[in-house]
Amino acid sequence: MCKRICQIIKLKPTAEEEYKAIHAAVWPGVLAALERAHITDYSIHHYPPLQLLIATFKYTGSDYEGDMKKVGEDPETRRWWAVTDGMQESFVEGAQGSGKDIPWWTELQEVFRFDGKA
Incomplete structure (x- = not known):
């Protein structure tokens, strides 16, 4: 079964160019960690x-929680977050960065889905 996730966070206006540039060439180790986590x-x-x-x-x-x-x-993901977190502002009160006890990105509730015909 597949779980769909949607999250939001605010991008600092001064970081827009840098954020887009770094995501144009995401570090291979970060992508590998995501892949290992299904x-x-x-x-x-x-927006x-x-x-x-x-x-x-x-x-x-x-095991979503375990994989996250x-x-x-x-280690490479933590280094990536050290760069990207500074470009973002969390909507979650008390959040201090990615990978901490309080989530950095806000997870949104799915209220509608249409999968169409297979």
Whole structure:
């Protein structure tokens, strides 16, 4: 079974160019950690009027929390977050960065889905 995830966070206006540039060439180790964690079809969209970043991905594993913990323990991912977190502002009160106890990105509730015909 596939779990779909949608998350949002605010992009600092001064970081827009740098954020897009770094995501044009995501570090291979970061992508490998996502793959090991059963994450597929990952995309991030930018909505400039509100400076929103909207991330969507599919999780195909069987232990979402455990796999996300492993991503957070990956050294290259932690280095990536040290760069990208500074470009973002969390909507979650008390959040201090990716991989911490309080989520950095806000996960959104799915209220509608249409899969169409197979």
